[in-house]
């Protein structure tokens with residue numbers, strides 16, 4: 001029982017909306033990027049990672065986005081198709097826009113950072129005319145990602161997708177996915193995040209991402225419980241707040257809350273935790289798991305992905321996920 005309902009008669013389980021980019025992960029780890037010479041190329045972009053993780057768990061997954069008309073765009077499209085993701089909602093940019101690059105730096109397992117090259121990126125050229133109502137209404141759920149709200153016309157495309165989702169009873173997940181490099185200032189972020197969150201059924205973010213949304217309105221940061229309460233006065237049935245190595249907490253509109261711990265793991269890098277958490281968490285909610293079980297799936301997926309070099313390639317299969325839950329050490333959340 002998790003308060004969410006999904007139209008089971010629809011051909012797609014989830015359509016993700018937003019950026020399709022390239023991760024260039026440093027091969028020489030435990031040193032600053034100034035000393036890095038080689039990188040490995042992976043498909044990246046938070047919504048792309050979530051979609052890939054969700055598809056790898058055997059779910060019927062679609063994508064709405066825009067890719068560059070170049071080798072990187074074709075690499076991304078080919079990878080998605082090889083991973084069983086429906087790509088009919090992906091448009092090709094014709095304006096000469098480029099593919100977003102995320103150079104990742106792994107100074108230590110606890111000290112990782114991402115250098116993003118996002119000038120004139122194709123993903124933010126997604127246009128309302130690229131949003132197909134007939135495509136969205138074929139899906140049980142829609143995932144929107146906060147960075148897609150950072151610039152027009154992508155911003156307007158996302159709001160149109162939200163309108164279609166609400167109109168057709170498509171359950172909406174909002175992963176806040178705040179990336180400062182793409183925004184002009186936090187006030188702009190707060191305005192658009194709050195406007196989008198009002199239309200969503202589930203809002204997932206870190207404490208820091210919710211703080212950005214709240215400081216503009218309240219002038220201060222709120223407690224997790226108060227953060228969640230705000231969204232239940234709109235459409236939200238569930239709010240999930242992630243706390244890194246301290247686990248996560250979920251609040252549901254019926255007044256319940258659920259704390260999840262983490263699975264002990266050999267951390268190689270910390271990025272990828274949120275995307276893998278979201279993919280398996282959503283899988284759990286859509287496949288009959290209660291909130292606590294879905295959170296545990298998310299935590300398990302995250303512990304697998306942060307122990308590996310990539311994000312997208314590292315996303316586990318259902319068999320890997322179940323084996324990890326059975327064999328890894330689970331550290332319950334501190335109450």
Ligand SMILES: Nc1ncnc2c1ncn2[C@@H]1O[C@H](COP(=O)(O)OP(=O)(O)O)[C@@H](O)[C@H]1O
Pocket residue numbers: 206242243244245246247248261262263264265267270271272273274275277298299300302303306
């Ligand atoms: N060091 C860690 N060890 C094990 N699991 C972790 C660790 N860091 C994060 N996780 C898991 O990943 C989830 C999301 O991580 P978090 O860092 O909060 O999100 P994001 O990557 O979006 O910033 C956490 O709630 C937790 O379940």
Ligand SMILES: O=C(O)C[C@@H](O)[C@H](O)C(=O)COP(=O)(O)O
Pocket residue numbers: 021022023043044045046047049102114270271272273274275276311312
């Ligand atoms: O989202 C991006 O553009 C970069 C991602 O591809 C990268 O793998 C990453 O930072 C994942 O972030 P997280 O899962 O939110 O930690």
